[in-house]
Amino acid sequence: xxxxxxxxxxxxxxxxxxxxxxxxxxxxxxxxxxxxxxxxxxxxxxxxxxxxxxxxxxxxxxxxxxxxxxxxxxxxxxxxxxxxxxxxxxxxxxxxxxxxxxxxxxxxxxxxxxxxxxxxxxxxxxxxxxxxxxxxxxxxxxxxxxxxxxxxxxxxxxxxxxxxxxxxxxxxxxxxxxxxxxxxxxxxxxxxxxxxxxxxxxxxxxxxxxxxxxxxxxxxxxxxxxxxxxxxxxxxxxxxxxxxxxxxxxxxxxxxxxxxxxxxxxxxxxxxxxxxxxxxxxxxxxxxxxxxxxxxxxxxxxxxxxxxxxxxxxxxxxxxxxxxxxxxxxxxxxx
Amino acid sequence: xxxxxxxxxxxxxxxxxxxxxxxxxxxxxxxxxxxxxxxxxxxxxxxxxxxxxxxxxxxxxxxxxxxxxxxxxxxxxxxxxxxxxxxxxxxxxxxxxxxxxxxxxxxxxxxxxxxxxxxxxxxxxxxxxxxxxxxxxxxxxxxxxxxxxxxxxxxxxxxxxxxxxxxxxxxxxxxxxxxxxxxxxxxxxxxxxxxxxxxxxxxxxxxxxxxxxxxxxxxxxxxxxxxxxxxxxxxxxxxxxxxxxxxxxxxxxxxxxxxxxxxxxxxxxxxxxxxxxxxxxxxxxxxxxxxxxxxxxxxxxxxxxxxxxxxxxxxxxxxxxxxxxxxxxxxxxxxxxxxxxxxxxxxxxxxxxxxxxxxxxxxxxxxxxxxxxxxxxxxxxxxxxxxxxxxxxxxxxxxxxxxxxxxxxxxxxxxxxxxxxxxxxxxxxxxxxxxxxxxxxxxxxxxxxxxxxxxxxxxxxxxxxxxxxxxxxxxxxxxxxxxxxxxxxxxxxxxxxxxxxxxxxxxxxxxxxxxxxxxxxxxxxxxxxxxxxxxxxxxxxxxxx
Numbered sequence: 001x002x003x004x005x006x007x008x009x010x011x012x013x014x015x016x017x018x019x020x021x022x023x024x025x026x027x028x029x030x031x032x033x034x035x036x037x038x039x040x041x042x043x044x045x046x047x048x049x050x051x052x053x054x055x056x057x058x059x060x061x062x063x064x065x066x067x068x069x070x071x072x073x074x075x076x077x078x079x080x081x082x083x084x085x086x087x088x089x090x091x092x093x094x095x096x097x098x099x100x101x102x103x104x105x106x107x108x109x110x111x112x113x114x115x116x117x118x119x120x121x122x123x124x125x126x127x128x129x130x131x132x133x134x135x136x137x138x139x140x141x142x143x144x145x146x147x148x149x150x151x152x153x154x155x156x157x158x159x160x161x162x163x164x165x166x167x168x169x170x171x172x173x174x175x176x177x178x179x180x181x182x183x184x185x186x187x188x189x190x191x192x193x194x195x196x197x198x199x200x201x202x203x204x205x206x207x208x209x210x211x212x213x214x215x216x217x218x219x220x221x222x223x224x225x226x227x228x229x230x231x232x233x234x235x236x237x238x239x240x241x242x243x244x245x246x247x248x249x250x251x252x253x254x255x256x257x258x259x260x261x262x263x264x265x266x267x268x269x270x271x272x273x274x275x276x277x278x279x280x281x282x283x284x285x286x287x288x289x290x291x292x293x294x295x296x297x298x299x300x301x302x303x304x305x306x307x308x309x310x311x312x313x314x315x316x317x318x319x320x321x322x323x324x325x326x327x328x329x330x331x332x333x334x335x
Numbered sequence: 336x337x338x339x340x341x342x343x344x345x346x347x348x349x350x351x352x353x354x355x356x357x358x359x360x361x362x363x364x365x366x367x368x369x370x371x372x373x374x375x376x377x378x379x380x381x382x383x384x385x386x387x388x389x390x391x392x393x394x395x396x397x398x399x400x401x402x403x404x405x406x407x408x409x410x411x412x413x414x415x416x417x418x419x420x421x422x423x424x425x426x427x428x429x430x431x432x433x434x435x436x437x438x439x440x441x442x443x444x445x446x447x448x449x450x451x452x453x454x455x456x457x458x459x460x461x462x463x464x465x466x467x468x469x470x471x472x473x474x475x476x477x478x479x480x481x482x483x484x485x486x487x488x489x490x491x492x493x494x495x496x497x498x499x500x501x502x503x504x505x506x507x508x509x510x511x512x513x514x515x516x517x518x519x520x521x522x523x524x525x526x527x528x529x530x531x532x533x534x535x536x537x538x539x540x541x542x543x544x545x546x547x548x549x550x551x552x553x554x555x556x557x558x559x560x561x562x563x564x565x566x567x568x569x570x571x572x573x574x575x576x577x578x579x580x581x582x583x584x585x586x587x588x589x590x591x592x593x594x595x596x597x598x599x600x601x602x603x604x605x606x607x608x609x610x611x612x613x614x615x616x617x618x619x620x621x622x623x624x625x626x627x628x629x630x631x632x633x634x635x636x637x638x639x640x641x642x643x644x645x646x647x648x649x650x651x652x653x654x655x656x657x658x659x660x661x662x663x664x665x666x667x668x669x670x671x672x673x674x675x676x677x678x679x680x681x682x683x684x685x686x687x688x689x690x691x692x693x694x695x696x697x698x699x700x701x702x703x704x705x706x707x708x709x710x711x712x713x714x715x716x717x718x719x720x721x722x723x724x725x726x727x728x729x730x731x732x733x734x735x736x737x738x739x740x741x742x743x744x745x746x747x748x749x750x751x752x753x754x755x756x757x758x759x760x761x762x763x764x765x766x767x768x769x770x771x772x773x774x775x776x777x778x779x780x781x782x783x784x785x786x787x788x789x790x791x792x793x794x795x796x797x798x799x800x801x802x803x804x805x806x807x808x809x810x811x812x813x814x815x816x817x818x819x820x821x822x823x824x825x826x827x828x829x830x831x832x833x834x835x836x837x838x839x840x841x842x843x844x845x846x847x848x849x850x851x852x853x854x855x856x857x858x859x860x861x862x863x864x865x866x867x868x869x870x871x872x873x874x875x876x877x878x879x880x
Binding site: 060064066071111120184191192194282293298 | 378379381382387389390472473474476477480489540541543544558559560561562590591592593594596597600601603604606754755756757759760761763772774787796797798
């Protein structure tokens with residue numbers, strides 16, 4: 001498999017080619033460096049696009065701070081305080097300079113440090129997304145494997161029916177249904193909110209958030225497994241007299257996992273970048289809600305901060321996913 | 336036992352039972368100390384610095400922690416003393432306030448001692464707080480731009496605000512540049528609250544996150560996007576009628592639940608005690624289930640569709656604007672779309688407002704008259720216009736109902752649903768033909784409606800989005816602003832409103848209501864006319880522990 005984003009690092013490779021400095025070798029190290037360097041222009045692109053979008057989209061943050069009624073003199077003063085009276089190119093340069101210093105500024109809306117606000121909410125989102133992904137991967141992969149192995153069985157039909165429903169069901173509907181039944185109907189779990197951080201508050205939002213990726217993973221695992229199970233080498237393995245467990249677990253599953261890892265990676269990125277609906281229904285103090293509220297208030301520093309952090313998460317997860325290909329499939333090379 | 340004795344015994348039993356019953360009832364209604372009240376809000380408060388807040392969620396929080404000089408009467412019919420015990424006005428120009436002694440700032444905030452150390456509030460603190468509004472560029476400082484020296488102080492030409500004088504520790508005086516009748520009403524607005532200099536200066540812009548006031552509750556914790564937690568201020572200045580200390584509650588939690596369905600379920604489960612601004616979708620169910628626990632009353636606010644008076648087809652076409660007023664069936668829309676919760680409007684001023692005119696003719700639903708007026712206006716077969724509405728299910732539903740009603744007369748409304756910021760931008764630049772807008776009271780005076788929304792001095796962002804201009808109206812409103820005789824003011828405002836209604840720069844649609852659903856264990860909670868977010872909690876108690 002040829003991976004994209006190949007750039008040469010002549011000096012490094014010249015000196016260390018073929019030497020296994022750590023797991024994955026020099027090539028992998030070089031690959032990671034290359035990918036990390038790639039994030040710089042990507043992030044710059046994101047920053048620039050976000051800046052341009054905020055500049056052209058109608059809706060003046062100073063105006064929104066004043067409410068429905070405001071006098072022009074105060075409005076101008078607020079715009080000057082926020083630096084919105086400067087020419088666009090100056091605002092852009094100032095913004096880039098601040099970012100390079102790691103300063104995302106303060107929220108227009110409540111004067112909170114953007115980085116503090118993001119880190120505060122990121123923890124809650126990470127907790128939610130991580131558990132949702134663990135649940136989705138476990139349920140999805142397991143259901144996919146069993147469905148493929150027992151193709152056209154009752155389990156297969158039921159699992160795939162549930163998977164299709166899971167993909168189609170709107171998140172807010174699933175969330176409300178779970179709340180109405182388990183929190184308000186049977187009183188099995190607490191209602192909404194982060195509570196004291198107890199795991200009991202996590203159960204319903206994790207299930208709500210995990211349903212869709214679980215369904216996607218189950219469907220993909222099934223189709224990949226079915227494809228692999230019909231390959232010659234699987235037939236050979238069976239002919240050698242290996243047990244079905246070994247055939248499925250060691251020979252088929254590993255080869256079927258590459259597309260699944262890709263989808264898991266994409267889903268992690270999406271969940272981490274803010275599960276807005278789930279966070280809204282469950283009053284979960286995450287980054288998705290922060291971003292939406294910032295958008296409504298035209299809170300430029302907060303919008304930029306959340307978008308850049310989401311982009312960064314997306315890039316990092318993608319790098320991790322790409323690296324994991326090599327761990328799953330030894331044919332994958334990083335040069 | 337003789338019949339007489341038996342009768343006496345039965346009577347005695349009945350009497351003692353009755354006494355016990357009444358005693359029990361009285362006992363049940365007696366205030367109880369302790370407990371925490373949990374109040375639902377839809378989002379995190381953006382601003383907890385009174386100088387900077389402009390939204391209702393922030394206001395809800397501010398009323399717990401801070402005090403103004405005066406406050407609105409619960410029915411919006413006048414002003415009551417708060418940190419000013421009394422005041423007097425000289426010819427509408429000089430206002431002298433006599434401050435309440437023995438009021439102290441909070442000793443602590445967020446679990447830390449405050450820098451003011453819980454000292455007493457004096458007139459110098461008020462002067463500082465008013466000047467601070469200008470220094471931190473408060474979006475509401477201009478509400479009192481008639482106080483002498485405002486512009487010089489804003490421009491940095493003077494060190495202090497000339498028109499605000501500290502006479503002594505307990506006397507504060509304002510001098511205005513012109514007589515302004517609603518001046519004291521304006522001071523009841525929640526930007527004009529007292530803050531301690533030591534803490535405000537120390538924290539600067541971060542005072543927002545370290546609020547210190549004089550109010551009944553002290554901030555204990557702020558978990559962003561989750562809740563703000565308050566505990567009682569043991570040195571709060573108010574006492575109840577029996578001389579007992581207030582507040583009764585140990586604390587208040589303002590809990591953020593963005594979704595209405597979930598919030599209602601949380602209420603039913605008993606996880607929240609108060610659900611303000613009760614949503615339409617559960618209104619009928621809740622009314623049936625909770626009866627009088629769902630309080631609702633007229634709110635001083637007006638819901639209208641503005642015509643752009645600078646743009647065709649409404650520019651210089653009074654008859655067309657009147658025709659649309661006759662073409663809308665407000666009663667039907669209110670019943671079918673708004674669950675009958677609003678009041679169909681006849682004019683600008685809401686019921687309960689000073690100078691409200693009960694005899695104002697307004698516009699009733701009359702399609703025939705509308706057709707005739709349209710023909711006279713030069714549009715016998717109708718026309719097409721764009722209506723901008725800000726993104727909200729209620730506004731969208733009303734717009735669609737009006738669209739259907741106007742369609743009957745051949746008027747095609749193209750509804751454009753916009754984000755609030757974009758909506759405001761377009762309306763203030765007069766770029767659309769029609770727009771939805773609403774206005775709820777800042778200070779309980781007709782000036783806050785008629786002058787702000789319809790005087791030509793306030794075109795665009797200052798409030799007059801219709802860009803309506805009538806010199807006669809301007810003159811009447813100008814006269815009413817400086818007139819100090821209440822009877823004359825009523826006359827001037829009513830005359831101005833009659834002309835405005837006849838000119839029809841808006842479709843006068845509805846007047847708002849405000850609502851609050853509270854649990855039956857929450858006692859003595861009364862919804863004020865100024866809106867649910869200003870519901871006083873200092874004298875509320877809970878029987879649930």
